[in-house]
Amino acid sequence: MLAGGAPTRFIGNWKDAEHSVLVLTWRAPAEAVTGYKVELRSNRGEWKEHSQLPADQLKLELTKSATEGETSFRV
Numbered sequence: 001m002l003a004g005g006a007p008t009r010f011i012g013n014w015k016d017a018e019h020s021v022l023v024l025t026w027r028a029p030a031e032a033v034t035g036y037k038v039e040l041r042s043n044r045g046e047w048k049e050h051s052q053l054p055a056d057q058l059k060l061e062l063t064k065s066a067t068e069g070e071t072s073f074r075v
Contacts, residue, residue, distance in 0.1 A: 005029030005030060005031035005033065006029055007026040007027060007028060007029055007033075007036065007058075007075050008026065008027045008029065009026060009027040010024065010025070010026045010073075010075065011024070011025050011026070012024050012025075012073070013025075015061065019064065020063060020064045021061055021062070021063050021064070022061070022062045022064065023059060023060075023061050023062075024038075024059060024060050024061075024062060024073055024075075025058060025059040026058055026059075026075055027058070028055070028058060032055070033055045034055055035052055035053055035054050035055050036052070036053045036055070036057070036075050037049060037051075037052050037053075037075070038050045038051045038052075038053065038060055038073065038074075038075050039073070039074050039075075040062075040071055040072065040073055041071070041072050042065075042069055042070070042071050043069040043070060044070075044072075047074070050062070
């Protein structure tokens, strides 16, 4: 979130059978926002900015970068 309230109802669904592309969606907050900042971290490491999105974009497709470990997201 760049300015405004926090988004809610995060959902991640695999787009493909190989589980290589994740579609992350969310619901806009009640308050107006100017955009969203998406951050990722791998294997509980440091958060890193992935992208900044306009306020009307409520989903993002992410390609899996590693075959092992875990990746966390926040918007």
